[in-house]
Amino acid sequence: MSRVRVLVGTRKGAFILTSDGTREQWEVSGPHFAGWEVYHLKGSPVDPDRIYASQSTAWFGQLIQRSDDGGRTWRPVGNEFAYAGEAGTHQFYDGTPQPWKFNRVWHLEPSLTDPDIVYAGVEDAALFRSDDGGRSWHELPGLRGHGSGSQWQPGAGGLCLHTIILDPRQSGRITVAISAAGTFRSDDSGKTWQAINRGLRSEGIPDEDAEVGHCVHHIAMHPSRPETLFMQKHWDVMRSDDGGDSWREISGDLPSDFGFVIDVHAHEPETVYVVPIKSDSEHFPPDGRLRVYRSRTGGGEWEPLTDGLPQRDCYVNVLRDAMAVDTLEDCGVYFGTTGGQVYVSADSGDTWAPIVRDLPPVLSVEVQTLP
Amino acid sequence: MTREKSTGKGTDAAGPRPSPGTSLVRVVLPAHLRRLAQVDGEVRLSVTGHPTQRSVLDALEARYPMLRGTIRDHATKRRRAFVRFFACERDLSHEPPDAPLPAPVADGTEPYLVVGAMAGG
Numbered sequence: 001m002s003r004v005r006v007l008v009g010t011r012k013g014a015f016i017l018t019s020d021g022t023r024e025q026w027e028v029s030g031p032h033f034a035g036w037e038v039y040h041l042k043g044s045p046v047d048p049d050r051i052y053a054s055q056s057t058a059w060f061g062q063l064i065q066r067s068d069d070g071g072r073t074w075r076p077v078g079n080e081f082a083y084a085g086e087a088g089t090h091q092f093y094d095g096t097p098q099p100w101k102f103n104r105v106w107h108l109e110p111s112l113t114d115p116d117i118v119y120a121g122v123e124d125a126a127l128f129r130s131d132d133g134g135r136s137w138h139e140l141p142g143l144r145g146h147g148s149g150s151q152w153q154p155g156a157g158g159l160c161l162h163t164i165i166l167d168p169r170q171s172g173r174i175t176v177a178i179s180a181a182g183t184f185r186s187d188d189s190g191k192t193w194q195a196i197n198r199g200l201r202s203e204g205i206p207d208e209d210a211e212v213g214h215c216v217h218h219i220a221m222h223p224s225r226p227e228t229l230f231m232q233k234h235w236d237v238m239r240s241d242d243g244g245d246s247w248r249e250i251s252g253d254l255p256s257d258f259g260f261v262i263d264v265h266a267h268e269p270e271t272v273y274v275v276p277i278k279s280d281s282e283h284f285p286p287d288g289r290l291r292v293y294r295s296r297t298g299g300g301e302w303e304p305l306t307d308g309l310p311q312r313d314c315y316v317n318v319l320r321d322a323m324a325v326d327t328l329e330d331c332g333v334y335f336g337t338t339g340g341q342v343y344v345s346a347d348s349g350d351t352w353a354p355i356v357r358d359l360p361p362v363l364s365v366e367v368q369t370l371p
Numbered sequence: 372m373t374r375e376k377s378t379g380k381g382t383d384a385a386g387p388r389p390s391p392g393t394s395l396v397r398v399v400l401p402a403h404l405r406r407l408a409q410v411d412g413e414v415r416l417s418v419t420g421h422p423t424q425r426s427v428l429d430a431l432e433a434r435y436p437m438l439r440g441t442i443r444d445h446a447t448k449r450r451r452a453f454v455r456f457f458a459c460e461r462d463l464s465h466e467p468p469d470a471p472l473p474a475p476v477a478d479g480t481e482p483y484l485v486v487g488a489m490a491g492g
Contacts, residue, residue, distance in 0.1 A: 035403060036403070057403070058452075058453050058490075059401075059403070059451070059453040059454060059487040059488065059490075060403060060404065060407075060441040060442070060451065060453075060454070060487070061440050061441055061451060062440065063407070063437075063440075063441070076407065076437040079439070079440045079441075079445075080439070080440060080445045080446075082445070082446060
């Protein structure tokens, strides 16, 4: 029987939650790297026992940990993230030039074909790559250098590259998202890049439909349709059917189109999930009710999923990398909250149950479906 | 009460013995870095010549490569902002890295303390 392994990054360590395919009884291991912020963990698609983790604190900086046995043991690998060449400047919140400075790794994306290749999205925003299992890292400088880098400004969480999507059909295509710069795509394995933000409108910037400057929170793609991308922007849920060349809004009847997470059902490429958040100044669910919204029409029309989720006095947030889906026949959907809960639905979102209730604030959730 | 203070008792048994012209410096790491380096208690490092903060940290990072970047910046070797260096009841954090360490540190009477700055979180 298949199993699932949920990788949870929190403000004070990592936790690994495992279950069989019923997803009813769970074992919890952790905290791994206790006391450290773990922004993200992710396993290799070709070797699920190879897991990379981003571990950091303001005190002691960044570490990358690697496991080759499914998270039972870990060892630190390379943690030197040096920008290529002259780092230059981006804009600070007040519009003044600010030297690029490495702060942390937000997201790790292992290659679809080689467990030793892994990408890292970092703050201040840049894309790094390791070809040796995380021992050494080099920047793909064409992203920062493509022309608009000096205009990028940080979002409230920093100038972070938080989303990396590897195209399963076009091996050289990489799509990344940066807060608050927007979405960028490379079709040559990261050498050259273009901004792909046409159709986005953001009220918080002087030119609402500028080429860059949009606070994209997260992007999701179904592997069978890599041309279709779903985006949760600061405000607005968006969709592209041409690989990001153009976007259209699909917020429809959501109670709020502000939010952080977005994901796609494992077997239904037009079934999309978001968690609406009240506003950019009130980072909690509208009306104190934690609701996942599901669209089975690729956006526009949404239904609230509430069975098993708190429907009163709930004021948690769900951060951008804290939702994932498994690939079991009955698709499992998972998300973690800043209140320390990790919820699972083993029936595509119809019903929910907490796996754990009292972890530190959850920063990220990934799931591995194992044989 | 158990408490992971940064004044670990005991020593790292794998530490080298001093040879002529070298000092055996005792280094106390904060709990997070002890766990990362997989050491209990103090670390003892052999340093050639009169030890300085730079030579002690160089020796520390050579013995425990996983500590590189956690105390000092990889490239500039500047102390990370939330890390402090104490010895002999003095704050050496702002001393030049090549200044000689106090004699009691050089002769092993007193340890050199790497401390995570006291801040919440």
